[in-house]
Amino acid sequence: MPNQFECSECGFMVRSENDDELIEFVQQHADDAHQMQVAPDDVRAGWESVEMGASN
Structure with missing residues (x-):
């Protein structure tokens, strides 16, 4: 199940089904934006x- x-x-x-990927995106956003x-x-x-439904 994905996390958001x-x-x-x-x-x-x-949102990602890969926990490590999600952490990386959040850390990059926090650094770049804030x-x-x-x-x-x-x-x-x-x-x-x-x-995640079929349309996501």
Whole structure:
């Protein structure tokens, strides 16, 4: 099941079935958009599991 993370600062959202990929995207976004460093555990604490339908 994929996980989804939404940035509380700007609404950026990313969804992936690969946890490592999701963490990488969130960390890159935090650095590029907000000049912040985010630990992998913080990303894990902030994501939610979602279902992806056939149209996603």
